[in-house]
Amino acid sequence: DAGVIQSPRHEVTEMGQExxxxxxxxSGHDYLFWYRQTMMRGLELLIYFNNxxxxxxxxxxxxxxSAKMPNASFSTLKIQPSEPRDSAVYFCASSFRTAITQFFxxxxxxxxx
Amino acid sequence: xxxxxxxxxxxxxxxGAIASLNCTYSDRGSQSFFWYRQYSGxxxxxxxSIYSNGDKEDGRFTAQLNxxxxxxxxxxxxxxxxxxxxxxxxxxRAYGGSQGNLIFGKGTKLSVKP
Numbered sequence: 001d002a003g004v005i006q007s008p009r010h011e012v013t014e015m016g017q018e019x020x021x022x023x024x025x026x027s028g029h030d031y032l033f034w035y036r037q038t039m040m041r042g043l044e045l046l047i048y049f050n051n052x053x054x055x056x057x058x059x060x061x062x063x064x065x066s067a068k069m070p071n072a073s074f075s076t077l078k079i080q081p082s083e084p085r086d087s088a089v090y091f092c093a094s095s096f097r098t099a100i101t102q103f104f105x106x107x108x109x110x111x112x113x
Numbered sequence: 114x115x116x117x118x119x120x121x122x123x124x125x126x127x128x129g130a131i132a133s134l135n136c137t138y139s140d141r142g143s144q145s146f147f148w149y150r151q152y153s154g155x156x157x158x159x160x161x162s163i164y165s166n167g168d169k170e171d172g173r174f175t176a177q178l179n180x181x182x183x184x185x186x187x188x189x190x191x192x193x194x195x196x197x198x199x200x201x202x203x204x205x206r207a208y209g210g211s212q213g214n215l216i217f218g219k220g221t222k223l224s225v226k227p
């Protein structure tokens with residue numbers, strides 16, 4: 001069975017541009033999480049969904065960030081406009097039921113110049 | 114005080130030795146604790162979970178929890194070079210309706226020397 005799929009794996013963009021990160025959770029999983037990892041701040045939860053509904057978005061840094069989950073097999077994280085401080089590795093993770101065991105995707109390394 | 118604290122390391126141990134990784138947390142009501150392993154350039158993977166005080170063993174790994182001291186540790190016996198990675202401690206929040214919230218420490222980098 002395929003794991004969590006993320007695209008793109010690497011993204012380099014210029015400040016001010018819109019960036020869209022994509023995630024396909026493991027089939028059957030009903031929780032989906034978006035994390036950001038940097039050396040300074042470690043791994044931070046941005047937002048998570050249960051059954052496609054956003055449950056907690058308190059980790060979203062500011063209005064420039066938005067996330068959607070239109071169906072059980074797809075989610076997007078959008079940054080508009082992007083800034084150099086958004087440079088990080090963004091992970092998507094999914095889990096089943098209790099949200100305890102989270103399976104992480106390979107991540108998207110974002111560089112904003 | 115940070116919610117989950119770990120010594121960033123690097124922790125260097127010789128092959129075959131016991132590696133001891135430590136983590137403290139601030140939310141006294143936390144009930145669930147996890148250790149994730151993250152190889153350089155890869156994503157985190159769950160290796161151990163522990164929910165009650167005491168020790169939990171799985172192969173060469175032992176997780177230890179002391180809720181009174183708000184302390185959780187991971188012991189790796191017979192350390193191998195392949196264990197070289199960053200180990201992330203994660204704690205599940207006890208409050209609110211956010212059932213999925215895991216708070217991660219910044220991780221301890223372990224290096225096992227042949």
